[in-house]
Amino acid sequence: MTEHTKTDGLPAMEGVAAPQVLERSRPRNERMASDKIECNACPVLCQIAQGRAGACDRYANSGGELVRVDPVVLLRRTVGEDGGQVVPFLPGTGADSGASWDGDLLLAEDVFVTGVGSSTTYPDYKPAPFIVGSQHEGVDVVTVVTEGIFSYCSFKVKIDTDRYLGPEQANVRCKGEVVGHVTTAEYGSQMLSLGGVHHLTGGSKKEGRVTVEMMEALGNKRAVELTIDGGSQIIIQAGRAPIVNGVEEQRMRVGCGSATIGIFAKQLFGRVDEVVVVDDHITGVLSEHQAGRCLDMPPSGIQMRGRKSTPGRYFQVANPGTGWGGTDIADPLSIIEGWDAGVARPGMRLLMTSTTGEHASWYVLDERLQPVEQQMPADVQAIVDRIGENCEPSLATVLFLGGAGGSLRAGVTENPVLLTRSIKQALVNVTCGGAPAYVWPGGGITVMADVLRMPDNSFGTVPTPAIVAPIEFSMRLSDFKELGGHVGSVRPIAEVLRTGAWHNDGAPTARRVLHRAPANPWPLGRGPLLG
Ligand code: SF4
Numbered sequence: 001m002t003e004h005t006k007t008d009g010l011p012a013m014e015g016v017a018a019p020q021v022l023e024r025s026r027p028r029n030e031r032m033a034s035d036k037i038e039c040n041a042c043p044v045l046c047q048i049a050q051g052r053a054g055a056c057d058r059y060a061n062s063g064g065e066l067v068r069v070d071p072v073v074l075l076r077r078t079v080g081e082d083g084g085q086v087v088p089f090l091p092g093t094g095a096d097s098g099a100s101w102d103g104d105l106l107l108a109e110d111v112f113v114t115g116v117g118s119s120t121t122y123p124d125y126k127p128a129p130f131i132v133g134s135q136h137e138g139v140d141v142v143t144v145v146t147e148g149i150f151s152y153c154s155f156k157v158k159i160d161t162d163r164y165l166g167p168e169q170a171n172v173r174c175k176g177e178v179v180g181h182v183t184t185a186e187y188g189s190q191m192l193s194l195g196g197v198h199h200l201t202g203g204s205k206k207e208g209r210v211t212v213e214m215m216e217a218l219g220n221k222r223a224v225e226l227t228i229d230g231g232s233q234i235i236i237q238a239g240r241a242p243i244v245n246g247v248e249e250q251r252m253r254v255g256c257g258s259a260t261i262g263i264f265a266k267q268l269f270g271r272v273d274e275v276v277v278v279d280d281h282i283t284g285v286l287s288e289h290q291a292g293r294c295l296d297m298p299p300s301g302i303q304m305r306g307r308k309s310t311p312g313r314y315f316q317v318a319n320p321g322t323g324w325g326g327t328d329i330a331d332p333l334s335i336i337e338g339w340d341a342g343v344a345r346p347g348m349r350l351l352m353t354s355t356t357g358e359h360a361s362w363y364v365l366d367e368r369l370q371p372v373e374q375q376m377p378a379d380v381q382a383i384v385d386r387i388g389e390n391c392e393p394s395l396a397t398v399l400f401l402g403g404a405g406g407s408l409r410a411g412v413t414e415n416p417v418l419l420t421r422s423i424k425q426a427l428v429n430v431t432c433g434g435a436p437a438y439v440w441p442g443g444g445i446t447v448m449a450d451v452l453r454m455p456d457n458s459f460g461t462v463p464t465p466a467i468v469a470p471i472e473f474s475m476r477l478s479d480f481k482e483l484g485g486h487v488g489s490v491r492p493i494a495e496v497l498r499t500g501a502w503h504n505d506g507a508p509t510a511r512r513v514l515h516r517a518p519a520n521p522w523p524l525g526r527g528p529l530l531g
Pocket of ligand 1: 039040042044045055056059462
Protein backbone atom coordinates (compact mmCIF):
# COMPACT_ATOMS: atom_id res chain seq x y z
CA MET A 1 0.00 0.00 0.00
CA THR A 2 1.39 3.39 -0.84
CA GLU A 3 1.14 6.09 1.78
CA HIS A 4 -1.22 8.09 -0.49
CA THR A 5 -3.86 5.40 -0.84
CA LYS A 6 -6.88 5.94 1.43
CA THR A 7 -8.57 2.69 2.40
CA ASP A 8 -10.48 3.63 5.55
CA GLY A 9 -8.61 0.93 7.36
CA LEU A 10 -9.33 -1.78 4.81
CA PRO A 11 -6.48 -3.61 3.13
CA ALA A 12 -5.44 -2.15 -0.18
CA MET A 13 -7.52 -3.33 -3.12
CA GLU A 14 -4.91 -2.78 -5.75
CA GLY A 15 -3.39 -5.86 -7.22
CA VAL A 16 -6.42 -8.03 -6.27
CA ALA A 17 -6.97 -10.26 -9.23
CA ALA A 18 -10.49 -10.87 -10.44
CA PRO A 19 -11.46 -14.51 -9.77
CA GLN A 20 -11.19 -16.89 -12.62
CA VAL A 21 -14.74 -18.17 -13.00
CA LEU A 22 -14.90 -21.52 -14.68
CA GLU A 23 -18.08 -22.63 -16.31
CA ARG A 24 -17.73 -25.79 -14.29
CA SER A 25 -15.15 -26.73 -11.68
CA ARG A 26 -12.26 -28.99 -12.52
CA PRO A 27 -13.16 -32.62 -11.69
CA ARG A 28 -12.38 -33.60 -8.13
CA ASN A 29 -10.96 -36.87 -9.28
CA GLU A 30 -8.15 -36.28 -11.76
CA ARG A 31 -8.38 -39.92 -12.80
CA MET A 32 -11.96 -39.53 -13.99
CA ALA A 33 -12.37 -41.22 -17.39
CA SER A 34 -12.03 -38.72 -20.19
CA ASP A 35 -15.45 -39.52 -21.61
CA LYS A 36 -17.14 -38.64 -18.33
CA ILE A 37 -18.45 -35.29 -17.22
CA GLU A 38 -18.77 -34.14 -13.64
CA CYS A 39 -22.19 -32.58 -13.09
CA ASN A 40 -22.07 -29.45 -10.94
CA ALA A 41 -25.82 -28.98 -10.66
CA CYS A 42 -26.05 -30.26 -7.10
CA PRO A 43 -23.59 -31.20 -4.34
CA VAL A 44 -23.59 -34.88 -5.35
CA LEU A 45 -21.24 -34.12 -8.30
CA CYS A 46 -22.07 -37.20 -10.39
CA GLN A 47 -19.47 -38.31 -12.90
CA ILE A 48 -21.58 -39.16 -15.90
CA ALA A 49 -20.41 -41.37 -18.78
CA GLN A 50 -21.31 -40.65 -22.38
CA GLY A 51 -24.96 -41.48 -23.06
CA ARG A 52 -25.78 -41.93 -19.36
CA ALA A 53 -27.78 -39.89 -16.87
CA GLY A 54 -26.77 -38.81 -13.39
CA ALA A 55 -28.21 -40.13 -10.12
CA CYS A 56 -31.28 -37.88 -10.30
CA ASP A 57 -32.09 -38.75 -13.94
CA ARG A 58 -32.31 -35.01 -14.63
CA TYR A 59 -28.91 -34.44 -16.23
CA ALA A 60 -27.10 -36.53 -18.83
CA ASN A 61 -23.90 -36.68 -20.83
CA SER A 62 -24.88 -36.13 -24.44
CA GLY A 63 -21.86 -36.31 -26.73
CA GLY A 64 -19.57 -34.87 -24.09
CA GLU A 65 -21.98 -32.07 -23.17
CA LEU A 66 -23.93 -31.93 -19.93
CA VAL A 67 -27.62 -31.44 -20.72
CA ARG A 68 -30.81 -31.15 -18.72
CA VAL A 69 -32.81 -34.07 -20.04
CA ASP A 70 -36.33 -32.61 -19.69
CA PRO A 71 -37.59 -29.73 -21.79
CA VAL A 72 -38.04 -26.40 -20.06
CA VAL A 73 -41.76 -25.73 -19.62
CA LEU A 74 -43.13 -22.47 -21.02
CA LEU A 75 -46.64 -21.21 -20.41
CA ARG A 76 -48.64 -19.56 -23.12
CA ARG A 77 -51.20 -16.98 -22.11
CA THR A 78 -53.59 -17.56 -24.98
CA VAL A 79 -54.93 -20.80 -26.31
CA GLY A 80 -53.05 -22.08 -29.34
CA GLU A 81 -52.56 -25.26 -31.29
CA ASP A 82 -49.07 -26.08 -30.13
CA GLY A 83 -49.75 -27.18 -26.53
CA GLY A 84 -47.48 -29.91 -25.25
CA GLN A 85 -45.14 -30.15 -28.23
CA VAL A 86 -41.43 -30.52 -27.47
CA VAL A 87 -39.46 -28.16 -29.70
CA PRO A 88 -35.65 -28.41 -29.78
CA PHE A 89 -33.65 -25.23 -29.33
CA LEU A 90 -31.39 -24.26 -32.19
CA PRO A 91 -27.74 -25.15 -31.73
CA GLY A 92 -25.54 -22.58 -30.09
CA THR A 93 -26.47 -20.41 -27.17
CA GLY A 94 -27.37 -16.84 -26.63
CA ALA A 95 -25.46 -14.30 -28.63
CA ASP A 96 -23.19 -17.04 -30.07
CA SER A 97 -25.90 -18.32 -32.30
CA GLY A 98 -26.02 -17.02 -35.80
CA ALA A 99 -29.07 -19.05 -36.70
CA SER A 100 -32.23 -17.16 -37.45
CA TRP A 101 -35.44 -17.98 -35.69
CA ASP A 102 -38.43 -18.65 -37.86
CA GLY A 103 -40.88 -19.06 -34.99
CA ASP A 104 -44.00 -17.07 -34.36
CA LEU A 105 -42.83 -13.71 -33.07
CA LEU A 106 -46.26 -13.06 -31.61
CA LEU A 107 -45.71 -16.05 -29.38
CA ALA A 108 -42.91 -14.24 -27.60
CA GLU A 109 -45.21 -11.63 -26.09
CA ASP A 110 -47.53 -14.30 -24.74
CA VAL A 111 -45.01 -16.69 -23.25
CA PHE A 112 -43.75 -17.11 -19.71
CA VAL A 113 -40.69 -19.25 -19.01
CA THR A 114 -41.15 -21.41 -15.90
CA GLY A 115 -38.54 -23.03 -13.73
CA VAL A 116 -39.79 -26.53 -14.63
CA GLY A 117 -36.90 -28.22 -16.46
CA SER A 118 -34.94 -24.95 -16.57
CA SER A 119 -31.87 -26.35 -14.72
CA THR A 120 -30.48 -24.94 -11.54
CA THR A 121 -28.41 -22.02 -10.35
CA TYR A 122 -26.32 -24.27 -8.08
CA PRO A 123 -23.53 -23.76 -6.93
CA ASP A 124 -24.94 -20.28 -6.87
CA TYR A 125 -21.95 -18.28 -8.09
CA LYS A 126 -23.48 -17.70 -11.51
CA PRO A 127 -26.65 -16.09 -12.82
CA ALA A 128 -29.83 -18.18 -12.99
CA PRO A 129 -30.10 -20.31 -16.15
CA PHE A 130 -32.83 -18.14 -17.66
CA ILE A 131 -33.07 -14.40 -17.10
CA VAL A 132 -35.73 -13.45 -19.57
CA GLY A 133 -36.47 -9.97 -20.82
CA SER A 134 -39.92 -9.29 -22.25
CA GLN A 135 -42.60 -6.65 -22.39
CA HIS A 136 -45.82 -6.53 -20.45
CA GLU A 137 -48.30 -3.80 -21.38
CA GLY A 138 -45.49 -1.71 -22.80
CA VAL A 139 -43.23 -2.06 -19.77
CA ASP A 140 -39.87 -3.86 -19.88
CA VAL A 141 -39.97 -6.75 -17.46
CA VAL A 142 -37.51 -9.44 -16.40
CA THR A 143 -38.17 -12.95 -15.14
CA VAL A 144 -35.42 -14.84 -13.35
CA VAL A 145 -36.04 -18.55 -13.71
CA THR A 146 -34.44 -21.48 -11.93
CA GLU A 147 -34.99 -24.85 -10.36
CA GLY A 148 -34.41 -24.44 -6.66
CA ILE A 149 -32.88 -27.24 -4.60
CA PHE A 150 -34.86 -27.25 -1.37
CA SER A 151 -33.80 -29.03 1.81
CA TYR A 152 -36.08 -26.81 3.82
CA CYS A 153 -39.40 -27.70 2.33
CA SER A 154 -42.50 -29.64 3.18
CA PHE A 155 -46.04 -30.32 2.08
CA LYS A 156 -49.01 -29.21 4.10
CA VAL A 157 -51.89 -31.52 3.33
CA LYS A 158 -55.51 -30.66 4.07
CA ILE A 159 -57.79 -33.68 4.07
CA ASP A 160 -61.48 -32.88 4.06
CA THR A 161 -62.83 -35.51 6.40
CA ASP A 162 -64.19 -35.90 9.89
CA ARG A 163 -62.98 -39.44 10.09
CA TYR A 164 -60.30 -39.98 12.64
CA LEU A 165 -56.90 -40.10 11.00
CA GLY A 166 -54.83 -40.19 14.16
CA PRO A 167 -53.95 -38.18 17.27
CA GLU A 168 -52.45 -34.74 16.90
CA GLN A 169 -48.62 -34.96 16.77
CA ALA A 170 -48.75 -38.65 15.76
CA ASN A 171 -46.08 -39.85 13.37
CA VAL A 172 -47.07 -40.33 9.75
CA ARG A 173 -45.24 -43.19 8.06
CA CYS A 174 -44.52 -44.18 4.50
CA LYS A 175 -43.10 -47.66 3.90
CA GLY A 176 -42.49 -47.84 7.65
CA GLU A 177 -40.39 -44.64 7.81
CA VAL A 178 -41.53 -41.53 9.66
CA VAL A 179 -42.12 -38.85 7.03
CA GLY A 180 -44.26 -36.31 8.87
CA HIS A 181 -46.88 -35.83 11.55
CA VAL A 182 -50.51 -35.03 12.19
CA THR A 183 -50.89 -31.35 12.91
CA THR A 184 -53.74 -29.19 14.17
CA ALA A 185 -57.11 -30.02 12.62
CA GLU A 186 -58.95 -27.24 10.83
CA TYR A 187 -62.66 -26.72 10.30
CA GLY A 188 -63.92 -29.86 8.62
CA SER A 189 -60.44 -31.01 7.69
CA GLN A 190 -57.61 -33.03 9.14
CA MET A 191 -54.14 -31.62 8.51
CA LEU A 192 -50.79 -33.32 7.93
CA SER A 193 -47.31 -31.86 7.72
CA LEU A 194 -45.20 -34.08 5.49
CA GLY A 195 -41.53 -34.03 4.60
CA GLY A 196 -39.31 -31.25 5.85
CA VAL A 197 -35.66 -30.96 6.71
CA HIS A 198 -35.93 -33.05 9.87
CA HIS A 199 -36.98 -36.14 7.94
CA LEU A 200 -34.95 -35.40 4.81
CA THR A 201 -31.60 -34.98 6.50
CA GLY A 202 -32.00 -35.44 10.25
CA GLY A 203 -32.70 -39.18 10.39
CA SER A 204 -31.37 -42.31 8.74
CA LYS A 205 -30.47 -42.51 5.06
CA LYS A 206 -33.52 -44.65 4.45
CA GLU A 207 -35.80 -42.13 6.17
CA GLY A 208 -34.42 -39.37 3.96
CA ARG A 209 -34.78 -41.43 0.79
CA VAL A 210 -38.35 -42.54 1.53
CA THR A 211 -39.27 -39.00 2.54
CA VAL A 212 -37.96 -37.42 -0.65
CA GLU A 213 -39.64 -40.06 -2.82
CA MET A 214 -42.94 -39.53 -1.03
CA MET A 215 -42.64 -35.75 -1.42
CA GLU A 216 -41.84 -35.97 -5.13
CA ALA A 217 -44.83 -38.23 -5.72
CA LEU A 218 -47.19 -36.01 -3.75
CA GLY A 219 -45.92 -32.85 -5.47
CA ASN A 220 -46.29 -34.47 -8.86
CA LYS A 221 -49.96 -35.21 -8.12
CA ARG A 222 -49.52 -38.93 -7.64
CA ALA A 223 -51.15 -40.99 -4.88
CA VAL A 224 -49.18 -41.89 -1.76
CA GLU A 225 -50.08 -44.44 0.89
CA LEU A 226 -49.45 -43.47 4.48
CA THR A 227 -50.12 -44.94 7.90
CA ILE A 228 -50.61 -42.90 11.04
CA ASP A 229 -49.40 -44.23 14.38
CA GLY A 230 -52.45 -45.01 16.52
CA GLY A 231 -54.74 -44.06 13.65
CA SER A 232 -55.70 -44.86 10.10
CA GLN A 233 -54.19 -46.02 6.88
CA ILE A 234 -54.79 -43.43 4.17
CA ILE A 235 -54.20 -42.87 0.48
CA ILE A 236 -53.98 -39.24 -0.55
CA GLN A 237 -53.54 -37.53 -3.90
CA ALA A 238 -53.80 -33.82 -4.69
CA GLY A 239 -57.28 -32.94 -5.89
CA ARG A 240 -58.75 -36.38 -5.22
CA ALA A 241 -60.93 -37.74 -2.46
CA PRO A 242 -58.89 -39.28 0.36
CA ILE A 243 -59.22 -43.00 1.04
CA VAL A 244 -59.35 -43.76 4.76
CA ASN A 245 -58.95 -47.39 5.80
CA GLY A 246 -59.91 -48.48 2.31
CA VAL A 247 -63.07 -46.33 2.13
CA GLU A 248 -63.16 -43.39 -0.27
CA GLU A 249 -64.37 -40.30 1.56
CA GLN A 250 -67.33 -38.57 -0.06
CA ARG A 251 -68.34 -35.49 1.84
CA MET A 252 -66.81 -32.74 3.92
CA ARG A 253 -69.08 -31.96 6.87
CA VAL A 254 -71.46 -29.02 6.57
CA GLY A 255 -70.18 -27.74 9.93
CA CYS A 256 -69.71 -29.02 13.45
CA GLY A 257 -72.73 -30.49 15.26
CA SER A 258 -73.57 -27.15 16.81
CA ALA A 259 -73.34 -25.34 13.48
CA THR A 260 -75.51 -27.96 11.81
CA ILE A 261 -78.15 -27.49 14.51
CA GLY A 262 -78.04 -23.72 13.96
CA ILE A 263 -78.26 -23.93 10.17
CA PHE A 264 -81.18 -26.36 10.03
CA ALA A 265 -83.09 -25.56 13.26
CA LYS A 266 -85.85 -23.57 11.59
CA GLN A 267 -86.36 -26.18 8.89
CA LEU A 268 -86.62 -28.94 11.49
CA PHE A 269 -88.89 -27.02 13.83
CA GLY A 270 -92.36 -28.58 14.14
CA ARG A 271 -91.22 -31.82 12.50
CA VAL A 272 -89.24 -33.15 15.46
CA ASP A 273 -89.21 -33.03 19.25
CA GLU A 274 -85.46 -33.46 19.49
CA VAL A 275 -82.44 -33.53 17.16
CA VAL A 276 -78.96 -34.78 18.00
CA VAL A 277 -76.21 -34.03 15.48
CA VAL A 278 -73.38 -36.44 16.26
CA ASP A 279 -69.92 -34.94 15.85
CA ASP A 280 -66.53 -35.84 17.26
CA HIS A 281 -65.90 -32.17 18.00
CA ILE A 282 -69.21 -30.70 19.19
CA THR A 283 -72.36 -32.79 19.30
CA GLY A 284 -75.43 -30.57 19.08
CA VAL A 285 -78.78 -31.07 20.86
CA LEU A 286 -81.52 -28.89 19.38
CA SER A 287 -83.88 -28.35 22.33
CA GLU A 288 -81.03 -27.20 24.60
CA HIS A 289 -79.12 -25.28 21.92
CA GLN A 290 -79.57 -21.54 21.67
CA ALA A 291 -81.15 -22.04 18.24
CA GLY A 292 -83.82 -24.26 19.85
CA ARG A 293 -84.29 -21.76 22.68
CA CYS A 294 -84.85 -18.97 20.13
CA LEU A 295 -87.50 -21.16 18.53
CA ASP A 296 -89.04 -21.64 22.01
CA MET A 297 -88.70 -25.42 21.80
CA PRO A 298 -89.71 -27.22 25.00
CA PRO A 299 -87.08 -29.39 26.70
CA SER A 300 -87.13 -33.04 25.65
CA GLY A 301 -85.57 -34.53 28.80
CA ILE A 302 -82.72 -36.09 26.82
CA GLN A 303 -79.63 -36.84 28.89
CA MET A 304 -76.40 -36.96 26.88
CA ARG A 305 -73.07 -38.60 27.53
CA GLY A 306 -69.92 -36.53 27.10
CA ARG A 307 -68.83 -33.24 28.59
CA LYS A 308 -71.29 -30.38 28.37
CA SER A 309 -69.59 -27.30 26.98
CA THR A 310 -72.42 -24.78 26.74
CA PRO A 311 -76.19 -25.37 26.40
CA GLY A 312 -76.86 -27.91 23.65
CA ARG A 313 -73.16 -28.39 22.84
CA TYR A 314 -71.32 -31.51 24.04
CA PHE A 315 -67.66 -32.46 23.74
CA GLN A 316 -66.29 -36.03 23.79
CA VAL A 317 -69.55 -37.95 23.47
CA ALA A 318 -67.46 -40.88 22.19
CA ASN A 319 -63.96 -41.67 21.05
CA PRO A 320 -62.73 -40.43 17.68
CA GLY A 321 -63.06 -42.92 14.87
CA THR A 322 -64.44 -43.60 11.43
CA GLY A 323 -68.08 -44.07 12.48
CA TRP A 324 -70.86 -41.51 12.93
CA GLY A 325 -69.60 -37.90 12.70
CA GLY A 326 -65.93 -38.82 13.10
CA THR A 327 -66.61 -40.79 16.29
CA ASP A 328 -66.12 -44.50 16.80
CA ILE A 329 -69.81 -45.25 17.29
CA ALA A 330 -71.96 -47.40 15.04
CA ASP A 331 -75.07 -47.14 17.25
CA PRO A 332 -75.98 -43.49 17.79
CA LEU A 333 -78.16 -44.32 20.80
CA SER A 334 -75.00 -45.25 22.68
CA ILE A 335 -74.31 -41.56 23.33
CA ILE A 336 -77.68 -41.03 25.04
CA GLU A 337 -77.51 -41.64 28.78
CA GLY A 338 -81.28 -41.70 29.24
CA TRP A 339 -84.41 -39.56 29.38
CA ASP A 340 -85.78 -37.50 32.28
CA ALA A 341 -89.07 -39.27 33.02
CA GLY A 342 -90.50 -36.04 34.36
CA VAL A 343 -90.00 -34.29 31.05
CA ALA A 344 -89.88 -36.87 28.25
CA ARG A 345 -93.11 -38.54 27.11
CA PRO A 346 -94.00 -41.48 24.92
CA GLY A 347 -94.41 -40.63 21.25
CA MET A 348 -91.64 -38.02 21.18
CA ARG A 349 -89.86 -37.86 17.82
CA LEU A 350 -86.05 -37.94 17.74
CA LEU A 351 -83.77 -37.36 14.74
CA MET A 352 -80.15 -38.40 15.02
CA THR A 353 -77.84 -37.47 12.18
CA SER A 354 -74.17 -37.02 11.47
CA THR A 355 -72.75 -33.71 10.25
CA THR A 356 -72.69 -34.98 6.67
CA GLY A 357 -76.12 -36.62 6.70
CA GLU A 358 -74.44 -39.88 5.66
CA HIS A 359 -75.70 -41.45 8.87
CA ALA A 360 -79.23 -40.61 10.00
CA SER A 361 -81.90 -42.44 12.01
CA TRP A 362 -85.42 -41.64 13.14
CA TYR A 363 -86.80 -42.79 16.48
CA VAL A 364 -90.04 -42.54 18.42
CA LEU A 365 -90.09 -43.01 22.22
CA ASP A 366 -92.19 -45.96 23.39
CA GLU A 367 -94.14 -46.30 26.65
CA ARG A 368 -90.92 -47.07 28.55
CA LEU A 369 -89.25 -43.99 27.04
CA GLN A 370 -87.08 -46.21 24.88
CA PRO A 371 -86.29 -44.87 21.38
CA VAL A 372 -87.62 -47.25 18.73
CA GLU A 373 -86.27 -46.84 15.21
CA GLN A 374 -88.92 -46.17 12.59
CA GLN A 375 -89.15 -45.15 8.95
CA MET A 376 -88.04 -41.52 8.65
CA PRO A 377 -90.83 -39.18 7.45
CA ALA A 378 -90.24 -37.87 3.93
CA ASP A 379 -90.09 -34.19 5.00
CA VAL A 380 -87.43 -34.95 7.63
CA GLN A 381 -85.52 -37.11 5.15
CA ALA A 382 -85.55 -34.13 2.76
CA ILE A 383 -83.80 -31.99 5.41
CA VAL A 384 -81.22 -34.72 6.03
CA ASP A 385 -80.68 -34.83 2.28
CA ARG A 386 -80.18 -31.08 2.33
CA ILE A 387 -77.49 -31.46 5.00
CA GLY A 388 -75.75 -33.81 2.57
CA GLU A 389 -76.32 -31.42 -0.33
CA ASN A 390 -74.57 -28.67 1.62
CA CYS A 391 -71.47 -30.76 2.14
CA GLU A 392 -68.71 -30.05 -0.35
CA PRO A 393 -66.88 -32.97 -1.96
CA SER A 394 -64.09 -34.27 0.20
CA LEU A 395 -60.65 -33.57 -1.30
CA ALA A 396 -56.99 -33.79 -0.39
CA THR A 397 -55.21 -30.47 -0.98
CA VAL A 398 -51.42 -30.44 -1.22
CA LEU A 399 -49.49 -27.21 -0.66
CA PHE A 400 -45.76 -27.01 -1.29
CA LEU A 401 -43.94 -24.90 1.31
CA GLY A 402 -40.32 -24.04 0.62
CA GLY A 403 -37.64 -21.67 1.81
CA ALA A 404 -36.22 -19.71 -1.12
CA GLY A 405 -34.39 -17.14 0.98
CA GLY A 406 -31.02 -18.82 0.65
CA SER A 407 -28.34 -19.12 -1.95
CA LEU A 408 -30.55 -19.39 -5.04
CA ARG A 409 -31.05 -15.64 -4.67
CA ALA A 410 -27.50 -15.28 -5.95
CA GLY A 411 -28.84 -16.29 -9.34
CA VAL A 412 -30.77 -13.01 -9.33
CA THR A 413 -28.37 -10.54 -7.75
CA GLU A 414 -24.97 -10.34 -6.13
CA ASN A 415 -26.63 -8.67 -3.13
CA PRO A 416 -29.33 -11.22 -2.23
CA VAL A 417 -30.98 -9.28 0.58
CA LEU A 418 -32.10 -6.73 -2.00
CA LEU A 419 -34.21 -9.43 -3.67
CA THR A 420 -35.79 -10.31 -0.33
CA ARG A 421 -36.54 -6.65 0.36
CA SER A 422 -37.93 -6.07 -3.12
CA ILE A 423 -40.35 -8.97 -2.68
CA LYS A 424 -41.51 -7.58 0.66
CA GLN A 425 -41.96 -4.21 -1.03
CA ALA A 426 -44.24 -5.93 -3.56
CA LEU A 427 -41.90 -5.13 -6.45
CA VAL A 428 -41.13 -8.74 -7.34
CA ASN A 429 -43.73 -11.41 -8.04
CA VAL A 430 -42.85 -14.94 -6.98
CA THR A 431 -44.32 -17.92 -8.78
CA CYS A 432 -43.69 -21.66 -8.74
CA GLY A 433 -44.03 -23.09 -12.22
CA GLY A 434 -46.13 -20.02 -13.07
CA ALA A 435 -48.54 -20.72 -10.20
CA PRO A 436 -49.09 -17.94 -7.66
CA ALA A 437 -46.98 -18.42 -4.54
CA TYR A 438 -48.01 -17.01 -1.18
CA VAL A 439 -45.02 -15.34 0.49
CA TRP A 440 -45.04 -15.70 4.26
CA PRO A 441 -44.56 -12.60 6.38
CA GLY A 442 -41.37 -12.11 8.35
CA GLY A 443 -37.83 -12.88 7.32
CA GLY A 444 -36.66 -14.86 4.33
CA ILE A 445 -38.59 -15.90 1.24
CA THR A 446 -40.84 -18.68 2.48
CA VAL A 447 -43.27 -19.51 -0.29
CA MET A 448 -46.33 -21.73 -0.48
CA ALA A 449 -48.03 -22.94 -3.64
CA ASP A 450 -50.86 -25.32 -4.48
CA VAL A 451 -49.32 -28.17 -6.49
CA LEU A 452 -52.53 -28.53 -8.50
CA ARG A 453 -51.90 -25.08 -9.99
CA MET A 454 -48.40 -26.03 -11.07
CA PRO A 455 -47.55 -27.91 -14.29
CA ASP A 456 -47.49 -31.70 -14.06
CA ASN A 457 -44.18 -33.18 -12.95
CA SER A 458 -42.89 -29.89 -11.60
CA PHE A 459 -40.94 -31.60 -8.83
CA GLY A 460 -37.73 -33.58 -8.95
CA THR A 461 -35.22 -34.80 -6.42
CA VAL A 462 -31.50 -34.99 -5.84
CA PRO A 463 -29.92 -37.64 -3.64
CA THR A 464 -28.54 -35.25 -1.00
CA PRO A 465 -31.60 -35.72 -0.42
CA ALA A 466 -33.58 -32.64 -1.37
CA ILE A 467 -36.54 -31.61 -3.48
CA VAL A 468 -36.11 -29.73 -6.75
CA ALA A 469 -38.90 -27.26 -7.45
CA PRO A 470 -39.38 -24.46 -9.97
CA ILE A 471 -39.32 -20.84 -8.90
CA GLU A 472 -39.54 -17.61 -10.88
CA PHE A 473 -39.04 -13.99 -9.85
CA SER A 474 -40.70 -11.42 -12.14
CA MET A 475 -40.24 -7.66 -11.95
CA ARG A 476 -39.79 -4.47 -13.95
CA LEU A 477 -36.42 -4.16 -15.65
CA SER A 478 -35.86 -0.93 -13.73
CA ASP A 479 -36.42 -2.72 -10.40
CA PHE A 480 -34.14 -5.53 -11.54
CA LYS A 481 -31.38 -3.00 -12.14
CA GLU A 482 -32.15 -1.35 -8.80
CA LEU A 483 -31.62 -4.56 -6.85
CA GLY A 484 -28.31 -5.22 -8.57
CA GLY A 485 -29.64 -7.91 -10.89
CA HIS A 486 -27.43 -9.72 -13.36
CA VAL A 487 -28.29 -7.33 -16.16
CA GLY A 488 -25.65 -8.75 -18.46
CA SER A 489 -27.42 -12.11 -18.49
CA VAL A 490 -30.83 -10.83 -19.57
CA ARG A 491 -31.88 -12.46 -22.85
CA PRO A 492 -34.89 -11.27 -24.85
CA ILE A 493 -37.74 -13.78 -24.86
CA ALA A 494 -37.49 -14.25 -28.63
CA GLU A 495 -33.86 -15.29 -28.26
CA VAL A 496 -34.74 -17.61 -25.37
CA LEU A 497 -37.39 -19.27 -27.51
CA ARG A 498 -34.82 -19.74 -30.21
CA THR A 499 -31.71 -20.87 -28.33
CA GLY A 500 -32.67 -21.57 -24.71
CA ALA A 501 -30.59 -20.78 -21.64
CA TRP A 502 -27.70 -18.33 -21.64
CA HIS A 503 -25.23 -21.13 -20.87
CA ASN A 504 -24.69 -24.66 -22.17
CA ASP A 505 -23.61 -26.41 -19.01
CA GLY A 506 -26.57 -28.59 -18.07
CA ALA A 507 -29.09 -26.49 -19.95
CA PRO A 508 -32.29 -27.96 -21.41
CA THR A 509 -32.07 -28.67 -25.12
CA ALA A 510 -35.76 -28.24 -25.87
CA ARG A 511 -38.87 -26.39 -24.77
CA ARG A 512 -42.43 -27.48 -24.23
CA VAL A 513 -45.21 -24.91 -24.37
CA LEU A 514 -48.24 -25.54 -22.17
CA HIS A 515 -51.31 -23.43 -21.78
CA ARG A 516 -51.62 -21.42 -18.62
CA ALA A 517 -53.96 -22.97 -16.06
CA PRO A 518 -57.12 -20.85 -16.36
CA ALA A 519 -57.27 -20.23 -12.59
CA ASN A 520 -53.74 -18.82 -12.49
CA PRO A 521 -53.23 -15.10 -13.05
CA TRP A 522 -50.64 -14.15 -15.66
CA PRO A 523 -47.43 -13.84 -13.60
CA LEU A 524 -46.16 -10.64 -15.24
CA GLY A 525 -47.25 -7.17 -14.24
CA ARG A 526 -48.43 -8.02 -10.75
CA GLY A 527 -47.10 -7.99 -7.22
CA PRO A 528 -46.51 -11.05 -5.05
CA LEU A 529 -49.12 -12.70 -2.84
CA LEU A 530 -47.74 -11.21 0.35
CA GLY A 531 -48.82 -12.45 3.75
S1 SF4 B 1 -27.71 -35.90 -8.73
FE1 SF4 B 1 -28.37 -34.92 -10.62
S2 SF4 B 1 -28.01 -32.74 -10.30
FE2 SF4 B 1 -26.85 -33.82 -8.74
S3 SF4 B 1 -24.83 -34.04 -9.61
FE3 SF4 B 1 -25.95 -35.91 -10.10
S4 SF4 B 1 -26.83 -35.51 -12.12
FE4 SF4 B 1 -26.17 -33.55 -11.30
